[in-house]
Every structure is written in C-alpha cells, then in structure tokens.
Amino acid sequence: MAPIGGGTFTVQNKILPGAYINFVSAGRAAQLGSRGVVALPLELNWGPENKVFAVTAEDFNRTAIDVFGYDPTDTSLLLVREALKRAKTLLAYRVNSGGQKASATVGGMAVTAKWGGTRGNDLKVAILTNADDATKVDVVTYLGTMEVDRQTVSAESGSANLKDNNFVTFGEAETLTPTSATALTGGSNGTVDGTAYSNFLNAIEVEAFNVIGYPGTDETIKALIAAFVKRLRYDNGVKIVGVLYQYDGDDIGLINVKNGVILADGTTITGDKAVAWVAGASAGAEVNESLTNVAYDGAVDVDIKYTKSQYEAAIQNGEFAFYADNGKARVLTDINSLVTFGDGVSEDWTSNRVVRVMDGWANDVARIFGERYIGTVTNSDTGRELFKADLVSLAMQYQAIDAISNFESADIVIQQGNGKRDVVVNCALQPNDSMEKLYMTVTVN
Template sequence: MFGGGSFTSQNKVLPGSYINFVSAARAAAAVSDRGIVAVPLTLSWGPEKTAFEVTAEDFQKNCMAIFGYPYEAPELLPLREVFRYAVKGVFYRLVAGTKAANNYATARYGGVRGNAIKIVVAKNVDDESKYDVKTYLDSKLVDEQTVATASGLKDNDYVIFKKDSTLATTAGIALAGGADGETPTGTEHSEFLAAMESHTFHVLCCPVTDESTKALYVAYTKRLRDEAGVKFQTVMFQKAADYEGVISVENETEELAHGLVYWTAGAEAACAVNKTNENRTYDGEYTVKADYTQTQLSEGIKAGKFMFHKVGNEIRVLMDINTLTHYTDEKSEDFSSNQTIRVLDQIGNDIASMFNDRYLGKVPNDDAGRVSLWNDIVTYGNKLAGIRAIEAVTADNITVEKGQNKRSVTVSFPVEPINCMSQLYMTVVVQ
C-alpha cells in the first residue's frame, strides 16, 4: 500500500499522495464512478471469513447460489436494501458455521441453510449402469448430473460431493447438522475491517447496535481517512461521532431497529458528486418510524443526525448530512454536508490514483514534469466543474511546485464544492 493521508509538515517516508482538505479563509484524470459498499454479513450461507464482491446484476441473477436464498426471501431484505442503489457490494461473512452433510455430499458453506439441501439419486432411464444425481435446495432443482460412480461427480455451487461414496437409488436424503456460528463479537468485526483495507469502496456499512463495536468502526474510519488517505464514509446507527466521515442514521424501523443503515449505505455510495440524497424518497421495504415534530427534526439536524421524515404519504430524507457538529477554521460547517464530502473525497481519491499511476516513480520532478501534473489537475478540475460538482476552476489559482526535497511536489488546488438547492427565501411584492 502506498503512503497517503493528511500532512502537517513534509516529513513523510513512504511514497504516495498526502492531501489536506481545509476550509479557505472566509475572505487527463477522470472522474471515477461511485456505488461500492462494504458490508459485514451474518447470513446462514456464503463464503466465510473472506471478502467477496457481488454486483447488483449478480445479486439479481445468482443470489441463490451466492447467499443461499431466492431474491425475494426475507433473509435477503438487508441486501435488497443495499442494492436498491449500490452497483457493487464487498461482502464478508463474519462467522463460520458448521457444514451440513449426508452420505453423498457436504454443504459448500457452513450454516443452517445447508440443512435445506437434499440429494436425490435415481437410475438413468437410458443407461441403467448410470445414475442421475440431483441436488435440491428446498424444492428447487439446482444441479443434475449423470455418472456411473460417485468419483465422476463434479462439485456444484451448493455441495462438495464425496467421491468415494457408493451411489444407490434414493428418493432424497437431506443434508443435516448444519449450524450457524456464534454471534459475532468485536474480534470478528476487527477481522472484517482488516480485510477491507485491501479493497476499494465508497461507503462502509456498520449494521450493529452495541456501542463498543460502533466505536471500533469510528476509529477505523478516522484512521483510514486521516492517516492512510483512504476516503470513504461509514453509515451507522445512532452514533454521535462528530466527524465528517461518519453518517448516523437516527430512525428505527418496525422490522429491525437499525434496518435503514443498509438503504442509506447504498444510497450514499451511489450518489453522484453533483447530487444529494436530500429529499430522496425512501423506496425500500422497511416500515420506517418517522413521527417527529418540527422541533425534533430541527434539533436532530443540529445534532448531526441523518433523519427521515414524512411528506404526505412518503418517507423522505430530511437532510444529507454527517455527524460533524463542532466546526473549526479548518473544517467549517460546509464539511457537515455529505455532498461536500463526496466532492472532496472524489478529488482526493482521483488525484491520488492519477498521481500514483502516472507520475510516481515515472515522471521527473522538474519544470516539465510539474507542468504536466498541473495540466492534469486543471483538466480534472474542469471536468468536475463541467458536471457542476464544483464552481468553475481558475487555472492560475492551481499551483504545482517543488517540495522540500527532490522527490516531492506541493499542490494547491482551491475548490468550491457546489451543493444542490435546499432552502428558498422569497419575497413576494404585491403591487
């Protein structure tokens, strides 16, 4: 991993990109796509204690093989919420369960879901020296093979066949003994977070309610954002972190107290840099508790809470904000807007990627090299301005200069993020 993060002085050791975001005193890089969410899972099927990526298309087409349940199953409700907007998920099953088995096969993954698998063996109607071996999940046929002996069976998405078994006609033998693991603790969540350090994502989903685990996610977010330069936001439930990298969902749902964390994580990850989730209609499946007075909504916003409220018969996002509530000269109130953070994170990630790919160890640190970097940054800034994510860039205000040693360059890139309209103040003059 390259070095990265913020800097106080030019004293870094590792090669990399060190970028500070501060509020201005009140006086050929591409804009990368968004939509990736990192999510820890406690399901009863799927790869265990390892990170795996699933696109929205894969989820819709292959969720049975990947997660063990059909798309519409209640067990997959949290994932349907994530993929309401997310384009890709980086998933990690926190706890390994016990694998179900019978005389012919062992479930590919541990967990109680393996007990729903059944193996049916029948004589092949065209060749009685062979057997038709069928794998069922619930009542759905998911695999069928014709073989002479068990040694010819090929493992499928659901079972690992016992190649030394003796095939015999059976109406169906269910796998048994499958069990879920223990409730995940901070240790399992720490392992998940460590695994995520080698993956790219825009939002980290923290679907927990205990304060100690939430504190772990906050510390992880601060460390990676501020020290490693990895720019993302973490969505969690009712956590006053006072930090621009943490979004705190306030509302509960009837079905699951912290259920809205999943929808919010997907919506925040997929939200473009020139857009906002403010006033977005909640279109998920949970029943949202949103009975607030105007005073409660106002106080919630001041406290940095991401809240949903009723507008007629709809549930909508009140304001697209994070938990930052104490402002400084370096981090003004602007930093509490998630749209502002999306713009700044996009700049940090894209410029760092461009520098690491095109300049680090490749381009001499001379006038020509620095002019090339300046041109790329100006071009990138103009692209952001073109999609109305930032105000128009003044090229003369962007500087790329030699740093304090022969290997370093210092960049000043003033930007003014644009936020979508939120408030209307109008005076109607009656003639």
Template sequence: MALGGGIFLTQNKVLPGVYHNFISAARAFVNLSDRGYVGLPIQLDWGPDGEVFTVTVEDLQKDSRKIFGYDYTDSKLKGIRDVFKNAITVYFYKLAVNAAAAQNDYATAKYKGARGNDIKIVIQANVDEPTKFDVQTLLDNVVVDEQIAVASAGELVDNDFVIWKDTATLQETAGTPLSGGSNGDEITGGAHQEALDALEAYGFNTLGCLSDDPIIKSLYIEYTKRLRDQVGAKFQLVGHKLGNADHEGVIDVQNDAIGEDEEVFGAVYWVVGAQAGVAVNKSNTNKKYDGEFTLDMSETQTQQQLTALLKAGKYVFHRVGEEIRVLEDINTFTSFTVDKNEDFSMNQVIRVLDQIAIDTANIFNNRYLGKVPNDKAGRISLWNDIVRHRQELQALRALENYDKEALTVEQGNSKKSVVVNEVVVPTVAMSQLYITTTVA
C-alpha cells in the first residue's frame, strides 16, 4: 500500500493519505455494583479443603450433593438454604482442624470430612467383557458415578466424590465402604483466622459469624472493624449476641434458635443472606422471617423488651400475629455524636454509603487510575461520572436532594492526588407514623 494510513497521536506523518482515529463519545460509566454476596466460614461434612469456594443459588439447587455432599432438601443444609433465600452468591470456607478423608483399598474421598464414610465402591465383572470391570461409586446407596469395562484401576477417572488409587487391584465386591473420614477436632480460633485471611481477597456485602464462642466472636468484630476502617472494605458482620460492639459495620442478632439439634446462632444464616441481598434503596425493617430455624421469642415479647433492645443496637425478630418479622433494620452503633449521629445506626443508610464507596472506587480504579491526566479536563470528567452515579442513586430513591454544585473535585497536595468533597442525603424507609386526627 503506497499511501499512508492508520491512526495518529500527533500530526507528524510523512506519507500522504488518511489517518483516522475512532474515539468513543463520552458517556456515563456508572453501573451500580451488585448486592447479594456473602462471606461465610462454616463447618461442613464435605466440600473443598483449605480454600474459598464460590457457590451461587443455581449451583446449590443443581449440584448440592457434589458441593456439600447432601441433597438440596437434606436437613443438613437448612442453614445454607436460609442464606440463599436472599443471597445470590456465597464465598464459603470450610472450617476444619485435623480433619481426615475417608478411604478404602480402591479410592480416597475427594474431600476431608465425615460424609466420606457414606461412600462405597461396587465392582462387578462386565457382561460383555468378563475380564474387565464395571465400577460404581455410591453415596448413601445412590449411584453417583459409573465407569464401564475398565481393565485396571489405572484406567479409572477421578469423579466428584473419589480419587482412585492407580495401583489398586480391582476385584468384584458388592460394596466396599470408605472409612476413617472425620471432621476433625473442635474448631479453634486459628481455623476461623485462616478462613478470614482467605476471605480478605474477596468482595462481599455481609460476613457471617457462626460461633457462640466469645473469643471467636471478638475475632470477627475486630476483623470487621479493621477492614472497614483501615482497609476500606465495605461489608457488615452478622453474628449472634456479640456483646457491646458499637459499630455500624456489626449487626447483632438477639434471638436464639431453639429447635431440636439447632445451633443457638441459627438465625444468623437467614440474616446474613437477607442483609446481603436487600437492595440499596430498600430496608429489611418489618421483613417477614421465612427461615427454617425455630426462633425464641421470649426476649422480644413486650414493648419494654423491644425498646431496650433497640436502644442497645440489637437486631430483633418479634411476632406480629402469626408471623415473625424484623423489628428494625439496625446495627450496633449507639455512641452517637455530632459528627456521627443516629443515622449511622440504620443499615439502610450504611448500605447507601457503602454503595457510594464501592462504586466510586470502581469508577476511579477502572477509568482514571493511571489512565487520565490530573488536569482540569480530567477532573471535570471525574466530576461528571460522580454526578451521574449519584443521580442514578437518586433515581432509585436511595438518595434525595443531591446538589451537584456542592460536589468539588480538585487537585490535592501532590500532582497525582485528587480531592473530592460532597454532601449526600440517604433516604430510609418509613417505620413510624404519628397521626393527629381532629374530630369536628
């Protein structure tokens, strides 16, 4: 090609021809980040070891046996089902101390835990090729894998439940169970710390504390405060009877679970999902409890009890007729000041502020960090994106009366820093009605 062409940065070309730049028109890049994400360290009989694993509600419904070792309807999964009544994605970490994987002469369970003891291997001679074998893997006497006409163990392909021993000698057996699987010793604070360390790399809206140990609960509270206040991670902790946490990032569920074989902190499963899944412009105040745990109402019967609990920053379920509902969508922050008033005790306000923090960081990190010059034009572009984002929140009625003229985007003390100042007014759902009716 004799003539010049292509794109140009400056007008310094030598050859004659057409140099053409295609540039996207400026437009808003202000998608709101999704909600519905939960971080959850949890004791399990089955599941990936020593790592965070991601499960969606679709995964749970389709592959619960493969992921957790039980059918979706099994009572062992009722807490997990409660989480997913409102959550869309959960980052699980299986808590374990000295757990062991079950095994027999032919295979080792894919994961550590007691559920591996319910696996058995059935080996039969193949009908068409008697010198070869048909090998089945059964879980609770249900076939979960079958491999036909296998000549040796070396030909077997690992499945979702077992890892085969390549050197094993295949022999016919009506069913050889795996044994020795164990959930290990009592869960320690160290196991919880490992889980929290692993989860630190993930982004989620809520973190669940499934423990009644005061020391472990304190670990979760301090972890949450550190990540929110020092690292900038925006999530809320949900736990049961956490004590005097006094922090907007901590939600303290008051009601005990009292059903047969239920963990006392059973309500946490439902709350951690409900708080993650609620939209930025919605509240869980008066939300109906549809979880599977039986909740104790003895501490939340009278107005005097409820008033005291609300003043103490407790997240409370109470009975309304035949239904159980959330009294107020609040957190544990109670030490109100002029700079930090009672608005910060409302979870709906915190969700809006967290949404602003997360989305503004995404806008800056994805569009501006290391890409846009810190000059007047660059700062005007950032100002426009922030305004569009806040206007989107206002359209959702998560904010009100946003004044874009009060938003300033200026150069900071160094040439690479930008300083933003603004005023936002989060909206909250109605929860109190005062009526004066004049009768003529």
C-alpha cells in the first residue's frame, strides 16, 4: 500500500508519511534583445495622423498604397525606402498632421478622404449602374487612375450597406444616384512647426525603438531631438541613439552625418536626407556588427567629396561621412559625435559598434531584471545567484558572437544594496570592435 500522505509543499511541516513533490520549471535561458527599429518624423501627403504607426521592411511593398497612399517606388516615399533598406521596422509619425481632408458630394452622398493631406485630392468616387442588376450600383473608389475599392449595393438602400474603405468614408444617403467619377478636393497638409515635433517626441517616447533620426536641417529641431535622446539615455536609462545632420553633439548617443550620396537612378540624397539610411542602418546593425566601410545600398557616388586631410578632420570632429569607392558610396568609419575624452570616457567610445554593445548590455540586463526578478524573486543570496547566472549566460552569448572578449563569471559581482529591496551589480566587459587600420611592414629580400 502506498503512503497515505502526499502532494506538494511550501515548507517542510507535513505530518503524514509520504512523498511531497514540487515541480518547478527550469526557465528559459536569458536571451539577447532584438534590434532593427528606427523612428522618424516624416512629412507625408497621406497616412495616419497624430500617432506613431509601424511599417516593416517585409510588408512595405505590399502595404505602401494603403498606408502611405503611394506606390512604394514613388519619390514621396524616398525617406521611408532609405530607412527600410536596413531597418526591420520603421516607426513613422506625420509631423504635418492636421491638414484638411479632401471631400466631394457624389450622387447625393458626401464622401470624405480618410486622412488629411494633398494626396486626398487624387481620389475620385463613381457610382455606376451594375452591369448585371439594374437595381444595384457599383460604388468605385479610384486613387489616380487605380481602382482601389469597389462595392456593389442596392441603389434604393442608399449608403446603408456601404463600408468605409482605406481611402474614404461615406456619408448618409437615402438613395444612390449613378454619377461619373467625381474628384475629391480641398485636401491639404498640416503645418510643420516646433509643436509638431514636440508631439512626435511625446508619442514616440512610449514606444520601443533603437534609433531616432531627424532628416532635416532646422537647428532648433536638431537641439530638441538631441535633448530628447540625452534625457532618455541618461535620466531614464533607455539606451537609444539619435542621428542628426551636421550637429556637433559630442555624445556617444548622437551620430553626426556629414554628407550624402547619389543613387544609381541619379537621385541625390543630401546629407540631411541620408540621416534616414544612417538611422535605419544603425538600428539594423547587431551588437557584433560595424558599419565601417559598408556600402550605402543602391548608391554609386557621394554628393560632396573631400580630400584625405578633410576626411581625417571629419573623423577627429566626430562626423559620420561617406566616401566614393569605384562606383559605390561607403561609410568612412562608424563613429558617433564624441570628441571629448576623460573621466572614464576613452576614444574607444567613439565607435558605434562599441556603443551598441554597451547599450545592448544595459537594455538586456534591464529587460531581464524587469521580466524575471522585480517583485517575484527574493533579494537573498539565492536570488542574487539566480540573477548572476542569468547575466553570466547573457555575457556568454555576447562572447559567442564576438561582441565581447575575455569574459569570466568572476567579472560579474552582485550584492545587496543599502536597502532590503536594492541590488547592486558590478560587471567588467571588454567590447570588441572591427578591424579598420592595417599597419604592415614588408621586408623585401
């Protein structure tokens, strides 16, 4: 006969003989965080207003018409394309939101563009007698010459059975009168000003992203973005990076783009517009990758060329520059704008690859602590050893992909802080960087 006692236990205080067994999941090993998300404020002629919306590189070609109102190859989507050449996801925000929505009255029914913006003026709506049933009509929406929606409903039921589509909303109408294609008019873009960019920063602050860029030249907006990046990095512990055009940020979290490129189709991407590619490429680069000498996708030249001494000065000034190389435009060196050293800050910190390692580590540790330990694990020797085990596992993953070197578990020390709920972590990491300079002596016999 089996013992009459049994079950699970919390403490060892059982009275009856028997087997008391708890099953505890070993849990998943701590994992590196993902990268690839870039945030950009954009002036667009169509699309969601006063909100952040995501577009993935994978879905862009398929969804461009519905989201942005244009074919993915249209010139108005140039910055979107440049950002998504290397980023996985673009978090876009229309800084020219708030414009008028185009509208028209078609066959006795009010039709209004879904979004404000000038693209709404390219919309037309027609009400056509159905070819198979004269009691019905086809309500057709066109964007330019492209049919983007067709609905067949009873003419006598009016608009009751019509559904708003991706481009227009339909007002109430008791009956629908056949009418040829009628253009919507009055659409306009909203005003772009400092308030619009402040709204963008307020909206994007609650989103998760790696890099934020400003593809413009306004010095006030540059300073606004730079202050935002520094506040999130140093006050909030959110390790993001900002990309600006010709802005001497002198900070590891700010990249200072110097010049631009020329694409194979002849399009000139000036330095301020090249911010989109740099921001997307920086977001898409993993912690073990550098953009040094990487070719700008689709570029055949640079827009402004410099001498060797000018490029040397650019590096010393913390400028991210492109150079021409046999029909390509390449990144001179993947650096940030830091130019002041000392107080624990070395020249190694100018490398964006090194910064990606440090930022990745900080974000990963914060994520692991938040997901697994806050409020759930006791701040005891056992709990801190569990936390250390996760951090050692994380560091070994960094070392396995050559992001860091010479790591040993003793390099991480975790102790209780001053308070019962405080945990103090001291760790020593040695980030790796990519080869850039070759010094070779050849002896000729």
